[in-house]
Amino acid sequence: MAALPAPETSSSTRFESVLEAVRAAILAGEFEPGKRLHEIKLTTLLGVSRTPVRAALQKLASEGLLDYTPNRGYTLREFSMDEVISAYEVRAVLEGLAARLSAERGLNVGEIGTLQQALRDGDDLLRNGHITDEHRSEYSRINACFHVTIHASAGSRLLNDMVYLCQQVPVSSPRNVVAFEEVDVRRRHEDHHRIFEAIVGREPWRAEMLMRDHVASVKSSLIRSLASPAAVQAATKTARRLRR
Amino acid sequence: MAALPAPETSSSTRFESVLEAVRAAILAGEFEPGKRLHEIKLTTLLGVSRTPVRAALQKLASEGLLDYTPNRGYTLREFSMDEVISAYEVRAVLEGLAARLSAERGLNVGEIGTLQQALRDGDDLLRNGHITDEHRSEYSRINACFHVTIHASAGSRLLNDMVYLCQQVPVSSPRNVVAFEEVDVRRRHEDHHRIFEAIVGREPWRAEMLMRDHVASVKSSLIRSLASPAAVQAATKTARRLRR
């Protein structure tokens, strides 16, 4: 097993450093699914005592990355493709609910501004004919901003936490980057415009259905790309997690 | 603050005993919302060291009952009525999704048998004219069995975990038992029949809508009973949590 990065990043407590280090190691594939993560091995790897290691493992278990059995420690969960797909199903209904609640409550001026800015930024980015990898990366940021703002405007912490949990589900496939065709990006950006319109127009049901289908379309892309491996782009180490 | 029950219940590790003891104390209202839960006070109350106490507090925080801030410990969350209501919204869409996935996958013979038994037991219970408190308690068990079976048949652990999280949201109101009129119980049992029919008949969309409305109706009951306090039954210490 390769040495883990030093935990002294920028966090205040060792627990947080260890948490991020172990999480990164898991997502980087440093551990085998189903295998145990021994506390002592991690302490020697990270140069800290068992106390923060135990806390970090417990947190990762609560996020769903590890399984815990009393007196037997933690094992790395393995995620089947079914579980990854159903994570998108869950996320679709949750984000749909967030859009509905947001439309019911109404957006405040700050949220409207943020969403409009995200829409404008996306428009500018997609104005040019061809989109490069930098464009994709930038759009990913814009996209996240758009969705996070809607989650927050729903006003439910439970809902926020659950969307976060969905995003913690790793993709088990070795080539785990969904192939985003340019046409897909453009279509999803159009979705954003309509979703914003529905929320601002206080149309809860329409907002929910649009958002649900918007998120579910990523699931469809995932299934399509897995069915035809030729369409799968080369996976990079830096993009291990699916964005919508 | 009253003394907590002794932790030596029947669990193997002290961590689990402490977890249940503190959880019970929280739900019994032994702590004030927004106030800190000091580790040392809990150690003296429970007669264990800080190690299992810390682990239990961390778990409770991951379940959403406590807030954690580094170097500042844990505080008891307070749940507004809005949060309680949106917890039911979340649960409605999640259980709706579970019913849809169940209808898509199809039930196995064991699941069909369990559900049919739950439906028959409910029929028998509601055959008599008037229902007593024991009937309500027994129906609660039957109801839980029905729902749990459907969650399991959906085949998504993430979904299961999230429904569990919804159920962990405590009700902040001092009178926290929803008034279940007899007519409500009968209507919900009828819902169960139709939901079962939709799942067995492999009608995913219908199953989802029926289940969603079924769970959402509890939210409506909650709002109704809060709007007219006269309709709120006397709350008992033994029924601190809302059942659907």
Add this chain to the structure above:
DNA sequence: GTCAAAGATAATGTATACATTTTGTGCTTG
């Protein structure tokens, strides 16, 4: 009298020793 800074107090963060449980190894036994 109010505010601020410094010290005292108390809480959480961490390391480590010890207890308990699991797990692996090798021996015995049928």
Add this chain to the structure above:
DNA sequence: CAAGCACAAAATGTATACATTATCTTTGAC
């Protein structure tokens, strides 16, 4: 040779001492 028991090794569970951080109190200056 296989099965099972006993012991040994290692891992997790727990307690506790110490380190670090937050909080409270007191003291001083303005």
